[in-house]
Amino acid sequence: MQQPLEPGTVVDIRDLHTRYGKAVVHENVSLAVRPGEIFSLVGGSGCGKSTLLRAIIMLLRPVSGSIRVFGQEVIGLSDEHALPLRRRWGVMFERGALFSSLTVAENVAMVLREHTQLGAVLIDEVVALKIALTGLPADAGAKYPSELSGGMRKRAALARAIALDPELLFLDEPTAGLDPLSASGIDELVKSLRDVLGLTIMMVTHDLDLLWRTADRVAVLDKGHILGIGSMTELSRLEHPLVREYFHGPRGRAAREQAWKKK
């Protein structure tokens, strides 16, 4: 089981155990995310997908195991040492987590002001560019998060996550709560971010369409264990009843057919 670290592995998790109080969330979770791939975590509600994400981005401290990001162990890392690492990744939270007292443009600009020495004019332009990249209309920049629709808020959150051109992007439920049209817009966006900017993307999602269309590899989590890791096609051949139900249920089949048509 213990293989040597593949060179260039972006996220490498070994034998991870996490707990919330007495409830065990993960047991012996191991996985590796390769550079430039879109890696997705799937599983039923409460199976610990988001918790795993939180552990990787150092919002939660696991009980034991190891998490390496860009080759660096993040468990127990001091804030001072974590900063260079934090600048190399961007996080989009499930509900956006935009700062409600700042406009969308200010939300994005804040990251740039904090971490770069760019001039004010260039920052404003880069901010407008990021907002345009996520497909928001230009006038959305002057609005406050409370004035935006759910889909626009997700895009604004994405604009903030990519503000620093991170090498690694974490997306927590990027399409949850969106209409199909906006959701497929996000599909395209995720793909083009990877293709053009060369990002590595790790996401948590329930969205089968998004999975079929974008994910290179997928890990299925259930009750704190990993049931399987592989491409969607590989996973759909797995025999585990839960996985079968997930991929061959009516929704799973429809999404797969859609994806085939697209290809």
Added chain:
Amino acid sequence: MALDRQTAVHLAGKTMAAMEIAQLEIETDTASVPTSVNVHCAGTWTVRGVAPIEQRLVALVSTDAGEYVFDASAISALDTAGAWLLHRTIHELKQRGADVRTSGLRPEFSSLLQLIASRAEMVEPVAPVKAGLLAGIGQQAWRGLLGFSGMLAFIGESAIALLRSLVQPRRIRWRPILHNLQTAGFEALPITGLLSFLMGVVIAYQGADQLRRFGANIFIADLVGLSMLRELSPLLTAIIIAGRSGSAYAAQIGTMKISEEIDALRTIGIVPQELLVQPKIIALVIALPLLTVYADVAGVLGGMLMANSMLDISYGVFLDRLEEALSLSSFLTGVIKAPVFAVIIALVGCFQGFQVSGSADSVGRQTTVSVVQSIFLVIVADALFSIIFNWLDL
């Protein structure tokens, strides 16, 4: 192809972060009026690297050569910020009629540049809108007016909800009332008692010196008793509760408003006023007079201790004098104010909570306003009471 940049960045690893910097070398031909400029771009053109060359590129645009050749072959990393800077420079040069050529850009970088160019039309930095002085005053006044009429409407709605509950006592929600009695009343006992006790001590301390000069030591009981019962303890208690519970009401209702819980209540068919406002008003109207009486006792106790230690007045003598000095009316004039203060505090706190809109900032602002406003109104009401009692010769 996208992987190239990724692995390049990754392999360079830690050294990369230290020397992430973009370089620029501008070569002008030797003619007195330069006609052709060679621009050699090198290094990491990334969001963290381009800061040093930003100004030089701006300066480059304002030169007036006819031809610019960008040699981008030595750019080792390019991200959206770097690509934007390159695109902007080239675009601005072209716009003023210069001939611009780019060479040596890696294929993955040029596809990024194309993406940026395709989105460039949508890029317009937002300028914050600033209102003039006069417009600012107007907006402020209008907001004030709206706030006032909103407050009146709120008082009206609360009164109607209260009347409805009185007609149909089944509608009264006892559990929240009890809960509020516990949090706003019972849990405030220690702080109210302590502050009131200290207030009694301070008054006796200040008064003792003056009274001793006139040999009127015994009147310390009048001083402490009357000032605490009539004025200080109702006022002090109200101010403590305004800071303690009024702010909590505003913050609670405000946060519920932001997370759409208030809307959820409406759709379930519960009037928010009935569930959130009324129990608070009722509980505070019960709790504040009780707290005031408690503060009376604590204040007088403080004065009595002080009288004993500074003026050698024994507890028995003090209490005898207190009985003579105080009438029922001096007790009642104090306690009767408390329910009025309670209504003011609960109404202002809840109203400001409902005024919250949108942001976390707004919760903080309205909470502050609720405390300032309710303390202000409590003191105004106290002054009005003084005038009325004066007319009535109480």
